[in-house]
Amino acid sequence: MKSAKHRFHRNFKEAATIFGYNGMYPGPTIEAMKGQAVRVKWINNLPLKHFLPVDKTLEDAMDSPEVRTVVHLHGHNVAPDSDGHPEAWFTRNYEYVGKKYCRQVYEYPNQQQATTLWYHDHAMGVTRLNLYAGLAGFYLLHDFNEQSLDLPRGKYDIPLMIQDKSFRSDGSLFYPDNLTPRNQFVHPSVVRAFIGNTMVVNGKVWPYLHVEPRKYRFRMLNASNTNGFTFKLSNGQPFWQLGTDGGLISVTKAIQKFPLDPAERVDVIIDFSGLEGETIILQTEELDLQGNPDIHKREVMQFRVGNKGGDSIPLPQNLRPFDKLEEAKAVKTRRFVMSQEVDGFGRIKLTLNNLEFSDPVTEFPEYDTIEIWELANPVFDPTRPLGIPPNISHPIHLHLVQFQILGRQQFNVNPNKFNANQWITNGGGIEFVSNPVDPDPSEMGWKDTVRVEPGQVTRIIVHFKNYTGEYVWHCHILEHEDYEMMRPLIVIKKYND
Incomplete structure (x- = not known):
């Protein structure tokens, strides 16, 4: 990771300063094969001062170096010590490290099906700046099933x-x-x-x-x-x-x-x-x-x-068997609210269940169990179009796992009709005003990020497997993630009675 110059358009007067993997933006595309592990040493050769504005009031930013990095391979099923925990950051030459830092070389086992992953910075309190500065790249995972299909390559x-x-x-x-x-x-x-x-x-x-x-x-x-x-x-x-x-x-x-x-x-x-x-x-x-x-x-x-070229490859039809997770096998239902409050400086702070990242862990799913998560977004103004603040969705991302979306349902966001604490505790205190609707046709598959739409409850079903240990889950609006809309998640061993 180093500072470099990048020209975003040929007519721009000057090349822009960026942070890039190998000085490139986007970073190098890594291609890997299922079953063949990849090891990457992520090296911070960035300057000591950021060229974008760092807010020193955010978690880990107040008394830490300005330029800190850690890499998260988004969507990968990976052990906790290679996941890129936001507190596993490190500075140039590893001179300073975060409290979760434990290794220089990350290992990616590549034991999941072929898919499009991407890697990006995940350092606590500066993710929005580092990714915007250019620290992002593709990681394409292939398998034999994908390669047997007549897909463009x-x-x-x-x-x-x-x-x-x-x-x-x-x-x-x-x-x-x-x-x-x-x-x-x-x-x-x-x-x-x-x-x-x-x-x-x-x-x-x-x-x-x-x-x-x-x-x-x-x-x-x-x-x-x-x-x-x-x-x-x-x-x-x-x-x-x-x-x-x-x-x-x-x-x-x-x-x-x-x-x-x-x-x-x-x-x-x-x-x-x-x-x-x-x-x-x-x-x-x-x-x-x-x-x-x-x-x-x-x-x-x-x-x-153009006028030259072409192909005679038929559009592939059947791609891969899809195993649908069964709701009846879920051992637990968890409920969450996209919450907001005003901080001591008069700013709106967005959180999950009114908890900050440093609050005690509340999610301890057991290894090899299935859970249903229900996520309510009560911030909704029916007089405003969807997509216009405050009517924005929160893209919620869970590290480690892939999940399936069950559907969405509108509810009455009037504070007199929605009791967030009761909803979180036992599923009560809510008035639904529509029937459940299926996911968008484009969402019918394995997901690691889901849009929690305003005025709706979004339901997902998750199989916690592959690894135990400490991970995080968060909103992937980076400005929200950097300012408390992120929570720890610890997958624990399953104990039989």
Whole structure:
């Protein structure tokens, strides 16, 4: 990890300062095969001072060095000492380390099915800054089942890291240093949300890609700090979905559009056959903060279809058997509330069940057991459009495990109708105002991140296996994760009576 210069657009006056793995942004794509372990030594060669605004009031930031890093391989089933715990950070030359730091070389066993993973910084209190600065890269895991399928491969298999960013007039990265309105007590101060005004794909502003008139596989990742998007194609043709966060789904299916919150991935085929000479645009249904279509971020990137090339590969149908987790086998149901309060500086602080990260652990799932988690998001204003604050979803990510989404259900968020403590304790104190609805078609598969929508209870089913030990779970809006919307999670050995 080192500081480097990166030009986001050829017309920018200067190259921007970034933090990059091997000085690259995005970082090098690591490709691995199931059953073959990979060892990585993550080395911090970054400067001692951050080029983005560090809030010293946040956990671990007040009395720690400004530039701290630790790497989390997102979505990987890995032992705790290689998971990238946020308190396992280290500085340049390992001079200073966090209290959970224990090793320099991480081991990734690669014992899960083929999927699109990604690695990124996870240091307590500065994750939002380090990832925005460029510390993110792809990790593609393959297996023999995936390789036996007629899927686009090689130069026709392309990961897309999609982010929104803002820039100064000289082409350098902009990140706000204070709240709006400005906080007189804290400067720099963490912001509740960061919404960039420019779309960046694989490190380039509004790029284009020359494609042949044939099928391409795109592994799409939303690596933004805060913003969720709904993606579609400008010519109205469908995507052919292959997979979700955790790997291939059972059967290829057509989807016209799909939502993708920070950290979520979707694996799709776009078929450019018969589109010679055309330009197809990957678009969003983005709204600005006033609820109007955001014309600046509507267009993400162009696909410019050439006249040569093609393929005769049929679209694959059956991809992988899917084992559905059974609710009847769940040994426990846990309930959580996306909570918020005002801190001592007058800032809104978002938490889980009104607990901070340093509060005692409350989640001790037993190894090789199945649990149902029900996550309620009561922050909802029915007069505002979805996606416009305060009506935002929280992308909740669980380390170690993959899970399945059971569905969502609207409830009455009126404080007189919703008792958060009662809901957490026994499932009471809630008034549902709709029938449960199935997950979005694009979510039908293994997931490690789930959108907890405003005004709804989102239910997931989780099998805790692979390892025991201490992990974390959190909102993947990085500004929330850095400021207390993260909790410890300890998987314990199962004891029989």
